[in-house]
Amino acid sequence: MPTHVERLTVDLAGYPDLVVIYLGMRVNRIAGMKTLLGFGPRISRSVDAHPDGLLLHENFIFSFFPMHAVMRQYWRDQESLLKWTRSDPHREWWRKFLTDSGGTGFWHETYLRRGGMEAIYDDIAPKIGFMSFAPVKPARGPMFGAVSRAGMKSAGPPVLSEKDLYEPPEGRQAS
Numbered sequence: 001m002p003t004h005v006e007r008l009t010v011d012l013a014g015y016p017d018l019v020v021i022y023l024g025m026r027v028n029r030i031a032g033m034k035t036l037l038g039f040g041p042r043i044s045r046s047v048d049a050h051p052d053g054l055l056l057h058e059n060f061i062f063s064f065f066p067m068h069a070v071m072r073q074y075w076r077d078q079e080s081l082l083k084w085t086r087s088d089p090h091r092e093w094w095r096k097f098l099t100d101s102g103g104t105g106f107w108h109e110t111y112l113r114r115g116g117m118e119a120i121y122d123d124i125a126p127k128i129g130f131m132s133f134a135p136v137k138p139a140r141g142p143m144f145g146a147v148s149r150a151g152m153k154s155a156g157p158p159v160l161s162e163k164d165l166y167e168p169p170e171g172r173q174a175s
Contacts, residue, residue: 015055017077018113025104026068028123032103036069039093043071046089053080078112078152085146086159094159098122110150118149140166 012018027033047057053076062068075081084090097106105123109130110116119130120139127136142148145158 012113015076016113017079018055019075019078019081019110021073021075021081021108021110022070022129023073023106023108024062024068024070024124024128025106026062026124027066027103028101028105029103032101033067035102035104036067040069042089042093051080051084053077053084078147078150081110082147082156086156091159098160098165108146110146112150112152116150116152118146118151120146120149 025036025039027036047054055074055076056072058072060070060072062070073081085094097104101123105121105125107119107121107124107128109119117130121128121131121136124131137143139149140162144162147153147158
C-alpha cells in the first residue's frame with residue numbers, strides 16, 4: 001500500500017535578508033583530530049550565548065575518514081553575521097587558525113537570499129562545493145574578504161588583513 005506524502009514548505013517573507021552559511025573543518029593530519037574535537041565545546045558555548053541574529057545552528061558529520069565536521073547556520077541578515085565574525089570568540093579563533101591550522105582544513109560557503117554567494121577554502125583537498133566546478137583563485141586582493149567575494153559593500157576591515165597574514169612584521173624576514 002502506498003504511503004501518503006505530506007509536502008510542506010516555509011514562508012520566508014519575514015526573512016528578506018536571510019543568510020545561510022555552511023562551515024566545515026576537515027582533519028588533514030592526526031594532530032587535526034585534537035583541533036577539531038577542541039572546537040566542539042567552544043562552538044557549543046558560542047551558540048548557547050545566542051548571538052544576535054543567529055536563527056539556527058545545526059551540526060553534521062560530512063565523513064568519518066577523514067573526519068570532516070560541518071555546521072549549517074541561518075542568520076537573520078549579513079550585518080548580524082559579520083558583527084559576530086568580527087567579535088570574540090570568533091575573531092580570535094579565525095586569527096589563530098590563519099596562523100596555524102592545527103592539522104585541519106577549513107571552508108565555508110555563504111548564500112544570501114538577496115543575492116550573492118561566496119566561499120573560502122583553506123587547506124582543503126580534494127575539491128568540494130563550488131571549487132568542484134568554478135575556477136579556483138587565490139584569496140588575495142578583492143577575493144580576500146567574504147564581503148567583497150559576495151559582491152557586497154565593505155562592512156569594515158576583515159578579522160585579519162591581507163597584510164597581516166602575508167607580510168612579516170617589521171624587522172622580521174619572511175621565511
